[in-house]
Amino acid sequence: xxxxxxxxxxxxxxxxxxxxxxxxxxxxxxxxxxxxxxxxxxxxxxxxxxxxxxxxxxxxxxxxxxxxxxxxxxxxxxxxxxxxxxxxxxxxxxxxxxxxxxxxxxxxxxxxxxxxxxxxxxxxxxxxxxxxxxxxxxxxxxxxxxxxxxxxxxxxxxxxxxxxxxxxxxxxxxxxxxxxxxxxxxxxxxxxxxxxxxxxxxxxxxxxxxxxxxxxxxxxxxxxxxxxxxxxxxxxxxxxxxxxxxxxxxxxxxxxxxxxxxxxxxxxxxxxxxxxxxxxxxxxxxxxxxxxxxxxxxxxxxxxxxxxxxxxxxxxxxxxxxxxxxxxxxxxxxxxxxxxxxxxxxxxxxxxxxxxxxxxxxxxxxxx
Numbered sequence: 001x002x003x004x005x006x007x008x009x010x011x012x013x014x015x016x017x018x019x020x021x022x023x024x025x026x027x028x029x030x031x032x033x034x035x036x037x038x039x040x041x042x043x044x045x046x047x048x049x050x051x052x053x054x055x056x057x058x059x060x061x062x063x064x065x066x067x068x069x070x071x072x073x074x075x076x077x078x079x080x081x082x083x084x085x086x087x088x089x090x091x092x093x094x095x096x097x098x099x100x101x102x103x104x105x106x107x108x109x110x111x112x113x114x115x116x117x118x119x120x121x122x123x124x125x126x127x128x129x130x131x132x133x134x135x136x137x138x139x140x141x142x143x144x145x146x147x148x149x150x151x152x153x154x155x156x157x158x159x160x161x162x163x164x165x166x167x168x169x170x171x172x173x174x175x176x177x178x179x180x181x182x183x184x185x186x187x188x189x190x191x192x193x194x195x196x197x198x199x200x201x202x203x204x205x206x207x208x209x210x211x212x213x214x215x216x217x218x219x220x221x222x223x224x225x226x227x228x229x230x231x232x233x234x235x236x237x238x239x240x241x242x243x244x245x246x247x248x249x250x251x252x253x254x255x256x257x258x259x260x261x262x263x264x265x266x267x268x269x270x271x272x273x274x275x276x277x278x279x280x281x282x283x284x285x286x287x288x289x290x291x292x293x294x295x296x297x298x299x300x301x302x303x304x305x306x307x308x309x310x311x312x313x314x315x316x317x318x319x320x321x322x323x324x325x326x327x328x329x330x331x332x333x334x335x336x337x338x339x340x341x342x343x344x345x346x347x348x349x350x351x352x353x354x355x356x357x358x359x360x361x362x363x364x365x366x367x368x
Contacts, residue, residue, distance in 0.1 A: 041081060048111065049077055052084050068238055069094045083110045097240040098129030115147035129241070131168040138162050151192075151234070157183040162204075170365070172211075178221075179206035188229055196234035196251075202226040212264070216294075220265030229256040242368035249277040257287065266293040270339055275347065281366040286346045290339035 060070050072088035079085030086107045093100040105121040120143070125136040140160040146153040159181040166174040181204050188197035204224040213219045232253035236244050253276065260271040273287035343355035350365070351358040 045080055045111070049084060052086075053077055056086070063238065066239070067095055079108065082112070083108055084114075093238075095240060097242065098127060100128075101126045117145045117147070119143050119145075132166060133168055134164065134166045136162065136164045151187060153186065155185045157181075175208075175210055177208045178204045181205075191229070191231070192234075195231045197229050197231045198233040200226070200228050200230055202228075216264055216267055218265045218267065222262060222264040225259070225261045226257070227259045229258060230254075231256070245277065245281070245368050249281070253277075254285075260287075268292045268339060269294065271345075273344075277367065278349070280350070281368050282347070282350045282364050283367070284347050284349075286344050288344050289342035291342050292339050 056072075063070055069092075071090075071092045071094075072086070073092070074087075074089040076087045077084065078087070088105050091102040091105050102121055102125050103123045105119065107117055107119040109115075109117045121141050123137050123141060125134075127134040138159045138161055141158070143155070143157040145155050161177070161179060162181050163177040164175070182202070184201045186199050188199045191197035202224070203226075204222075206221040207224060208219075208221055212222060230253070232248055232251040235247050235251045235253070239247075255275045257272050257274065262269045269289060269291045271287045271289050273285060275283050275285035275287075278284040346353040347364055350363050352362050352364065353359070
């Protein structure tokens with residue numbers, strides 16, 4: 001037998017071994033790639049976390065330079081692997097006109113949607129501003145902020161069972177509670193770029209307001225709905241109330257009440273109009289009213305001017321002429337229509353003028 005000397009001895013056995021090694025590398029390759037992806041993603045997340053922390057520190061420093069000191073107690077920044085989560089055991093703001101404190105709070109942004117920030121807070125909220133002290137609590141509070149180039153596209157706040165008290169106010173403390181509150185804001189289409197207008201929508205269900213009970217003569221819970229447009233809203237910042245309101249007034253800011261409705265038992269009021277600030281920093285403007293079931297309230301207003309007995313009689317007469325004592329029939333829509341038009345309510349020089357007469361003993365104070 002002739003031996004083939006062109007192939008080294010043992011070559012037939014070597015080739016299968018090399019093939020087996022290549023085969024084993026192929027088995028481990030997906031795991032290696034996965035490990036590289038995890039390492040790369042982790043490095044990227046750490047970089048984003050450090051950048052977010054740097055942005056937060058920079059913003060806090062800029063605010064401090066402007067006289068506003070923000071503190072996030074026990075700050076932590078986590079959320080790995082798909083989000084950034086900022087936690088504070090308390091958030092405080094101190095500035096020249098007061099001090100604000102919010103309880104444990106969390107803000108979250110997804111890595112793939114960084115302009116959407118969702119936040120929640122366990123509360124409570126406490127504010128001290130001049131002679132006023134306010135406290136607010138709730139069972140649940142959540143909100144969201146959709147950022148956009150040069151501003152935002154939408155902001156929302158949802159609160160279950162809000163309970164708000166304010167002390168130090170004149171003529172007495174203020175208390176407001178309710179079952180559910182929603183507040184939404186967005187740039188007004190077609191007006192945001194021209195006059196910085198922002199649309200605002202507020203809903204408060206089953207509200208209890210002792211001061212309103214005293215005026216209306218009923219303890220029925222109230223449902224409040226407000227749709228309005230705030231012009232020149234883009235000039236507002238986080239400065240003192242006096243400074244921001246004065247900046248807004250000088251810019252020609254106004255509050256356009258598109259639709260304001262209040263339902264309290266058989267009493268229903270709808271309003272629309274425009275309010276601004278006068279040179280003395282008092283609210284000024286005119287509100288057009290439609291109402292039903294408020295004859296007692298009109299009688300109370302008229303009574304303050306003509307005396308209680310005579311005023312009550314005149315008030316009932318005025319209410320009857322305007323149809324204000326009529327209650328909605330069984331087939332009336334849920335919004336309480338038909339409503340009757342009332343004389344407009346005007347705010348002029350710190351006075352409330354109703355039906356051409358200033359309401360006695362009622363004055364609109366300067367806001368700052």
